[in-house]
Amino acid sequence: MVIFLLILLGIPIFGWLQYRQAHSLENLTRPSFSGFEWNAFKLELRVLSLRSALFEAQMRQDTPQLIEQVSTQYSLFFAHMSSIDNGESREAMQDAPIFQTVLAQAHAFVKQADPVLESVSPTPDYPAMQLLLDQVDSLHANVHRLVIEAHSRRYLQSSQLIQEVTALGNYLLVLSSVVLVLGIGWGVSAMRNLSLTLQRQQQFKELYLHSSFHASHDFLTGLANRRLLYDQLQHALASSKRHNAYGAVILIDLDNFKPINDTYGHDAGDMLLVEVAKRMKNCVRDVDTVARLGGDEFAVLLGQINGPAEDVNGTVSMVSQKLLDALSAPYLLTPLGQKAEPGGIRHVCTASVGVAVFFKDELSADQIIKAADAAMYRAKQLGGNRSERAT
Numbered sequence: 411m412v413i414f415l416l417i418l419l420g421i422p423i424f425g426w427l428q429y430r431q432a433h434s435l436e437n438l439t440r441p442s443f444s445g446f447e448w449n450a451f452k453l454e455l456r457v458l459s460l461r462s463a464l465f466e467a468q469m470r471q472d473t474p475q476l477i478e479q480v481s482t483q484y485s486l487f488f489a490h491m492s493s494i495d496n497g498e499s500r501e502a503m504q505d506a507p508i509f510q511t512v513l514a515q516a517h518a519f520v521k522q523a524d525p526v527l528e529s530v531s532p533t534p535d536y537p538a539m540q541l542l543l544d545q546v547d548s549l550h551a552n553v554h555r556l557v558i559e560a561h562s563r564r565y566l567q568s569s570q571l572i573q574e575v576t577a578l579g580n581y582l583l584v585l586s587s588v589v590l591v592l593g594i595g596w597g598v599s600a601m602r603n604l605s606l607t608l609q610r611q612q613q614f615k616e617l618y619l620h621s622s623f624h625a626s627h628d629f630l631t632g633l634a635n636r637r638l639l640y641d642q643l644q645h646a647l648a649s650s651k652r653h654n655a656y657g658a659v660i661l662i663d664l665d666n667f668k669p670i671n672d673t674y675g676h677d678a679g680d681m682l683l684v685e686v687a688k689r690m691k692n693c694v695r696d697v698d699t700v701a702r703l704g705g706d707e708f709a710v711l712l713g714q715i716n717g718p719a720e721d722v723n724g725t726v727s728m729v730s731q732k733l734l735d736a737l738s739a740p741y742l743l744t745p746l747g748q749k750a751e752p753g754g755i756r757h758v759c760t761a762s763v764g765v766a767v768f769f770k771d772e773l774s775a776d777q778i779i780k781a782a783d784a785a786m787y788r789a790k791q792l793g794g795n796r797s798e799r800a801t
Contacts, residue, residue, distance in 0.1 A: 450560040631687035634701040646713040664706040665794035730797040760795035
C-alpha cells in the first residue's frame with residue numbers, strides 16, 4: 411500500500427520535474443542570446459567598431475571624412491551603453507565585479523569623448539582622438555573580461571556537453587542533465603540540441619576575431635597598421651635590451667605611385683599597393699613586421715639581429731637592397747572591368763628607403779621612427795630609388 415501511494419505521488423512529481431527541467435534547458439539553450447551574455451557580446455562589438463574607426467582616422471589623417479565614421483560608431487556605442495545602464499540587463503550584470511569597472515570606464519570615456527565627437531560635423535582633433543584611442547584600448551580589455559564572465563555563466567553547473575550521432579551520421583552537441591526523483595533511483599534525462607546555439611556562438615567569435623584583426627591591420631593589404639607597428643617596436647626594444655641584440659626600422663615611400671591613380675583610377679592603385687605588400691613580405695623573415703602606414707608609405711621592422719655591429723649593418727643593407735630591387739621591378743596590373751592593353755597595365759614604381767638601426771633602449775620608439783623618416787626624406791630628395799641610413 412505504501413509503495414502504491416509512493417508511485418501515485420511520484421508520477422505527478424516526476425512529470426512536474428521533467429517539465430521544469432526541460433523548461434530550464436529551453437531557456438538556457440535558446441538559439442538567440444539574451445540578457446547578460448547578449449549585452450556583453452554586443453558591447454564588445456560596439457567598442458571594437460569604435461576602436462577600429464579611431465585607428466583608421468588616426469592612420470589616415472588626410473581624410474577628415476573618417477571623423478564622421480568615428481562619430482557614428484561613438485553614437486552606436488553610447489546608445490548601447492545607455493540601454494545597459496538604464497535597462498533590465500543591468501540587474502543581471504550587477505553582481506559581476508568587472509561590470510562596475512566597465513561602467514566607470516565607460517562614463518569617464520563618454521565625458522572625455524562628448525566634446526570631441528558629439529557635434530554633427532566634428533572638427534578633426536587628432537591629438538584628442540589619440541587620447542580617446544588609449545582610453546578605448548583600456549576599456550576594451552575590461553569589456554572582454556566581462557564577455558568571458560558572461561560566457562562562463564551560460565551553462566548549468568550540473569550539465570555536460572556530449573556528442574550524439576544522428577541517423578545521417580552527423581554529430582550533434584547536446585546538453586544532458588539528470589534529475590533524481592524522490593531519492594529512490596528514478597530519474598529523467600532531459601536533452602537539448604545545442605548545435606544551432608554553438609553555431610551562433612561561433613559566428614560571434616568569428617566576428618570578434620575579424621573586428622580585432624582589422625583594428626590592428628590595414629584593411630586593403632592585410633599588413634600591420636601604424637599602431638601595431640609601434641606596439642611591435644616597443645616589444646623589439648625590450649627584446650633588444652634583454653638579449654643585447656640589434657634591430658632596425660626601414661621606412662619606404664613609393665616614388666611613382668600618384669600617376670597610376672591619376673591615369674587608371676584608384677582600383678589600379680589599390681592593386682599596386684597589394685602587390686607592393688606581397689613583394690615586401692617576400693623580402694623579410696616571418697618574424698619581422700611589415701606595415702602600411704597610410705597612402706603609399708610602408709615600414710619594415712627587423713627585430714633581434716644578432717652579431718657585431720659590422721655584421722648587423724651588412725644584414726640591414728642587404729634587406730634594404732632586396733626591398734629596392736623587388737619594388738622597382740615592373741608591375742603588371744589588370745583592374746577588374748577595365749580594358750587594358752594586352753598583358754595588363756605595366757607600371758614602374760621605385761621606392762625611397764630610410765633606415766634607422768637601434769640597440770637596446772638608446773633611442774625611444776618615436777626617435778627611431780623620426781630618424782628613419784628623415785633618412786627616407788633624404789633619399790627622396792636625392793632622386794629616389796635609393797636607401798639612406800639615419801645619422
